[in-house]
Amino acid sequence: MAFRSRADEVYEQLKRDVADFQLVPGDRFTENEISERLGVSRTPVRQALFRLQQEGFVEVLFRAGWRVLPFDFDQFEQLYDLRMVLETTAIHRLCEGVVRVDHGLLDALAAIWLAPQAERSSDMAQVSQWDEEFHCQIVAAAGNAEMARVHREVTERIRIIRRLDFTQQMRIDATYDEHAKILKAVQRKRGDQAAMLMRAHIETSQAEVRKITLHQVHLARQGGYAPR
Incomplete structure (x- = not known):
């Protein structure tokens, strides 16, 4: 250690x-x-x-x-663009046989994101953590250590802005639905479809980032977000 x-x-x-x-x-x-x-x-x-x-x-x-430092939204845009490249590339590597798929990993992700609606978590902090793990594990599973390292760095830089996205129940619901579709496409090795779904998923989050205001940040501090 x-x-x-x-x-x-x-x-x-x-x-x-x-x-x-x-x-x-x-x-x-x-x-x-x-x-x-x-x-x-x-x-x-x-x-x-x-x-x-x-x-x-x-x-x-x-x-x-x-x-x-205040939010640098131009930098967030660039980080989301980089994230999109890394994650869609990882999806193609997983679906096209470039690496051996870890079915245990996919099963573990499915247990969270394919759960029946009644069993979904509404804990903002928990879902935010699971969301990060979903995307990081997809990239790590693609078998390129340098891609995974860069992706982790991007994840850390955008963490605060992503967590604000999970202060809204509608965004939690959308994340469950979109992750489920991505996973099903990966399980079926439909690389183009899975990459298209991942791109749309990240673009939606990117669009939400553009709407974030400092007022939302202060609301989150006052109780809109309960850290674990």
Whole structure:
């Protein structure tokens, strides 16, 4: 098991805070506030914040602490485009015999997404987590480790915006329906159909992202989203 430093732990916690709307775009804070809240010294906090700064989550303010960066919607557009390329390519690899299909994985995904409507989860945080796992596992199953690595990085960058999508019940319902159609097409090795369905699914999410406002983020912090 890889060694995790205190700075690594702070870094992971602050990323969770952003993803769970405990820290939202525009929020300002100091290193002292973070170190007191997490019960650590300022050194690992500073190391974690510099790492988050490099990844585009926060910025340092001259003599005024730190700030969570506003959403960069142009960047989100580009990340969704990249995600579409990776996931549709993965679908084709799975359906066209480029890799050996892990039927256990498909069965596990089917147990969630092909469940009868009465057994579907309405837990926003749970469905959001399952959604991430669905897409990551599809890419990982395609057998290209570098594709999977890049896809995980994209997933982390868009996590907060995707979670906002799951504050609406209609979007949860649509995700179940769309994932089910994609899975059925993959199970039948209908690559073109599955890729077309995946593209439409991602494009719908991408369109929802364009509608997101900072007001929705603050509503999510006030209780519209309950992190696990």
